[in-house]
Amino acid sequence: MSSPDKIDVRYVAHLARMHLADGEVARLQPQLEQIVGYVQQLGELNVEGIEPTAHAIPVQNVFRADEVRPCLDHDAAMQNAPLAREGQFIVPKIIE
């Protein structure tokens, strides 16, 4: 496989909700490309006839019975909330 396409660092940072200074973008650009390029070495392997897998271990169908378990106490659930009101987590106004 060829070298990675040029990574749009600003776009990737936006997807991760990170704010980067111009200097940081310049520094991260070659670093990210190096990392992705390293992983892309895998593309050199011949995987013909090998089924894609989403997991490294051959285990499937791990299920839980539909039985109610205790929930968190409401006060405990809210204790990390920076802001709360009427039992709810308060966030900046959502505009649709």
Next chain:
Amino acid sequence: MNYIANVGLEVHVQLKTRTKIFCGCPTTFGAPPNTHVCPVCLGYPGAMPAMNAEAIRLTVLSGLMLGCQINPASKMDRKNYYYPDMPKNYQISQYDQPLCLGGGIEITLADGSKKKIGLTRIHIEEDVGKNMHFTASSGIDFNRAGTPLMEIVTEPDIASADEAMAFLEALKEILAYGGVSDVNLEEGNLRCDVNSSVRPAGQEKLGTKTELKNMNTFKGVHRALSYEIARQISELEKGGRIRQETRRWDDLAGVTLAMRSKEEAHDYRYFPEPDLLPIVLTQAQVTEWAKALPELPEKRRARMMSDYGIPEYDAGVLSADKALADYFEATATLVKNPKAASNWIMTTVMAKLTELHLTIGEVKITPAQLAKLINLVEAKTINLPTAKEIFELMFAQGGDAGEIVKAKGLAQVSDAGAIEKIVDEAIAANPKVVADYKGGKEASFKFLVGQVMKLSKGKANPALANELLKKKLG
């Protein structure tokens, strides 16, 4: 120019499980905010999801009822995006290996013809939290986060608002029959996104589509879609073009409005969910589950028509709800005339349910008790007005119709001698009316029948009273 609309629906249905899809928090509706939450559904770092087996079984059952292929190998994926109602910043869903593929529902069009609306797929995913809006902030309740949903995606086969409505009603009926969802719209058990486009007749390629998000009433879907199809056509006729966008239905104003457009297209970066293992369904497992499948509405309608000799209309009304159909069949098998059972249930019983906001399951009269009442009428032991009175009593307190008739002395008088006496009385007491009748006034006869019924305290056999009165007035 003629235009053709192509509409596809993405219907989110809440599965009828006791607990959430990845944790043991209950799914019961209406709890105070953030009381049905735990580290898993609040998205705490390190908390591990565990798949609810029942969510899989109910989705597979749905797939079987909707004619889908059950995917032998399925997996969960992460769909990444930021929104305050989703604590993990990703939703666990299914991307390229959903549980069910294909399938469809046959709907009946206004002209009576049938049309198949194809399904693309059904996948399972977790619901998000609920937002509440205050003046300067928004509040989040995570009770609903992690509720198991199946998303049923249709092909763009729907051509009008009426067809969309027919599809949703048929879908709701089937899912309720199968007991896979409560399909309670008020509680948000069924919500849908509506994708629609229009194209000039003769053009093969579909037009640009718009998406209406999160519709939660069928009437809303119908109104919004009627508006949206007309809007797109008029836009094209003016020489304009349709923008691919998400629109919102404003129910008060009766219009769809473009939502603030996102700066860039969605980039969900789906990847396999590392915390959940693949789902492999064997044919044996699916066959075992399929044993729980009920007879579907369409089939039941046809069977009820042939088993009980009731008209198509009756069968349609009675089969729309599984519990109602069960009630009817239990009653119908115990009466001599099943059509009478159908009449009683469709009019008297259903009127009561509507009046008192009850479901058939809450009715105190058992099918056996109702059948007895109907048989008393059929045997002419009591007349219909008396039967309705007894029904009222039974509806309030239950009980046996025969015993109520005995206790209250309500048995119909079919003894010609006794009725004759009453007829004589009525004639004697109303000489002027009798004279009017003899002079040709037909309405006077009805009055006299009424007098006979009144004097008999409603117990006279009306047909016999009619007959005797006619004879006497000769």
